[in-house]
Amino acid sequence: MVPLDGQAIAEPADVLIEDGVITGAGPAVATGPAGVTVVEGDGRWLIPGLWDAHVHLGQWALASRRLDLSGTSSPEEVLALVRRAAQAGRPVIGTGQRAGSWTRPVTVAELDAVSGGLPVVLINADFHHAWLSTAALDALGLARRDVVVAEAEWFEAYPRVASFETPADPADYQRVLGQAAAQGIVGLVDFEFDTPWTDWARRWPEGCDSLRIRWSPYAGQLDSVRAAGLRTGEALPATGSDGRLTVGSLKIISDGSLGTRTAWCRQPYADTGGFGAPNQTAAELADIIAAGHQSGLSVATHAIGDEALETALAAYAATGARGSIEHAQLTTSQALADLARLGLVASVQPAHLLDDHETMDRVWTDRVERCFTLRSMLDAGIGVAFGSDAPVAPLDPWLAIASAVHRGQPGDEPWHPEQSITAAEAIAASVDGRRVAAGQPADVALLDADPLAADAAGLASMRVALTVVAGRVVHEGRPG
Numbered sequence: 449m450v451p452l453d454g455q456a457i458a459e460p461a462d463v464l465i466e467d468g469v470i471t472g473a474g475p476a477v478a479t480g481p482a483g484v485t486v487v488e489g490d491g492r493w494l495i496p497g498l499w500d501a502h503v504h505l506g507q508w509a510l511a512s513r514r515l516d517l518s519g520t521s522s523p524e525e526v527l528a529l530v531r532r533a534a535q536a537g538r539p540v541i542g543t544g545q546r547a548g549s550w551t552r553p554v555t556v557a558e559l560d561a562v563s564g565g566l567p568v569v570l571i572n573a574d575f576h577h578a579w580l581s582t583a584a585l586d587a588l589g590l591a592r593r594d595v596v597v598a599e600a601e602w603f604e605a606y607p608r609v610a611s612f613e614t615p616a617d618p619a620d621y622q623r624v625l626g627q628a629a630a631q632g633i634v635g636l637v638d639f640e641f642d643t644p645w646t647d648w649a650r651r652w653p654e655g656c657d658s659l660r661i662r663w664s665p666y667a668g669q670l671d672s673v674r675a676a677g678l679r680t681g682e683a684l685p686a687t688g689s690d691g692r693l694t695v696g697s698l699k700i701i702s703d704g705s706l707g708t709r710t711a712w713c714r715q716p717y718a719d720t721g722g723f724g725a726p727n728q729t730a731a732e733l734a735d736i737i738a739a740g741h742q743s744g745l746s747v748a749t750h751a752i753g754d755e756a757l758e759t760a761l762a763a764y765a766a767t768g769a770r771g772s773i774e775h776a777q778l779t780t781s782q783a784l785a786d787l788a789r790l791g792l793v794a795s796v797q798p799a800h801l802l803d804d805h806e807t808m809d810r811v812w813t814d815r816v817e818r819c820f821t822l823r824s825m826l827d828a829g830i831g832v833a834f835g836s837d838a839p840v841a842p843l844d845p846w847l848a849i850a851s852a853v854h855r856g857q858p859g860d861e862p863w864h865p866e867q868s869i870t871a872a873e874a875i876a877a878s879v880d881g882r883r884v885a886a887g888q889p890a891d892v893a894l895l896d897a898d899p900l901a902a903d904a905a906g907l908a909s910m911r912v913a914l915t916v917v918a919g920r921v922v923h924e925g926r927p928g
C-alpha cells in the first residue's frame with residue numbers, strides 16, 4: 449500500500465472487501481468467509497481510488513466530436529482548420545484554442561471569410577468566451593458584432609449550441625467513464641452547465657453507472673432543486689440508495705478566467721490594463737450563497753482572481769455556508785488564512801499551470817508567486833482537492849498529480865518550485881479524503897509502479913492495473 453500520511457511502508461498487505469466496504473487491511477488479513485475471490489496484486493501498489501473534483505462531463509463526452517483546436521497557437525492556424533472543416537457543409541463546433549496566449553484580438557469578419565456562411569462556434573479552452581461566425585450569432589439569437597461573445601452572455605447562449613450538433617449519448621458517457629476508470633478514477637464531481645438532475649437519473653440505468661458521480665446544480669436551478677427536496681450528499685431520486693449518484697454542491701461562477709482576462713483581480717492585467725470583473729455584486733453573491741446554504745446545499749464558488757476570491761470568502765464567512773472555492777488560482781495571505789479558518793476546500797486544477805504559466809508570467813508579472821500556491825495551502829492546513837476542469841484540461845488525474853509535484857511538463861524547469869508538493873500529498877489531494885482502511889468504502893486503485901518513487905514522466909503516465917468502485921471491478925488492465 450502507498451503510505452499517504454507519512455508512515456513507513458509496511459510489508460505486502462492484504463485487503464478484504466465485503467459488500468462494497470473494506471473490512472480488513474494489513475499484513476495477513478484473515479480471508480473471512482469461504483468463497484472469497486482472491487485478486488493477486490503481485491507486489492503492485494494500492495491507493496484509495498482517485499476523484500476528479502471538477503469535471504464538465506457532457507463537454508468532455510462531446511469533445512471528441514468537435515473540431516480539436518488545442519494544437520493551434522494563432523488565429524491563423526484556427527482559421528485554416530475551420531476553412532477545411534467547413535467544406536463538409538455542416539455547422540462547425542470547435543474547441544480548445546487558447547486565445548489568452550495570442551498576440552491580437554480576433555474579428556467575426558475574418559471567421560466569416562472562411563466559414564462559407566455556416567454557423568461556426570469556437571469555444572475557447574477556458575470556456576469563458578467563444579468566437580462565433582455571423583450565421584452562428586444569428587442562429588443563437590445574439591446581436592451581431594465583430595468581437596467574441598464572453599462570460600454571462602456566452603454562458604446563457606451556450607445551451608443553444610446543442611442545436612448545431614448531435615448530443616452526447618450513453619455510449620459517449622460510457623466511453624469517457626471507462627477511460628477515467630482506466631486511470632484509477634472512482635468518482636467525479638460533474639459541474640456540467642445547467643443540466644437537470646433528471647439527465648443523470650435517466651442516464652444512470654443506461655450503463656453509465658460505473659463510477660461515483662456528484663451532480664451539481666447551478667444557481668438558476670435552485671428552485672427546482674428545492675422543489676425536489678434535493679440536499680448535498682443525498683442520493684438522487686430513483687437511482688438506488690447505495691450512495692454512488694448523489695447531489696453535490698451548488699455551483700456559482702463568481703468571476704471569469706485568466707485566458708479571457710476576466711478573472712477579477714486586485715491589480716490590473718499587464719497587457720489590457722483591466723482588472724477583470726465579478727459576475728455579481730458582492731451582495732448578490734452573498735444572497736445566492738445564503739440561498740444554497742439554507743436549502744441544504746454546500747456551495748462551490750468559482751473564483752480565479754484574488755479580488756473574486758476574497759469577495760467570495762467574505763460571503764461564506766457572512767452566511768456560514770460550507771463547501772469549496774473552485775480554482776483559487778491567485779491567492780493572498782489573507783485568503784489562505786480565511787480558507788483555513790472557514791474550513792473550505794480549495795478545489796484546484798494543477799494541470800492548468802502547464803497551459804497558463806507563460807500567460808501568468810506575461811500578464812500577472814507582479815504576482816506570479818501567488819499563483820497555484822499549493823504548498824502554502826497545505827502548510828496553512830487547507831483541505832485541497834484536485835480536479836481537471838475537463839475539457840479545459842484532459843480528464844487525467846496523473847497529469848494533475850505530476851503537475852502539482854513537478855510544476856511543469858516532465859523535463860521542464862519547474863515553475864515556482866517553492867510551491868511544489870510531494871507525490872504523497874498530491875495523491876492525498878485526489879482521493880476525496882479516503883484511505884485504504886477498514887470501514888472505508890471499497891474504492892481502490894492498484895498501480896503498476898510506486899508513485900512515491902516515480903520520476904515526473906513515470907508519475908504523469910502511471911499505469912493502473914485494477915480499479916474498484918464499491919467492491920465492483922470497473923477496470924482491469926493487462927498485466928504490466
Ligand SMILES: [Zn+2]
Nearest residue numbers: 502504639837
Ligand atoms: Zn469548470
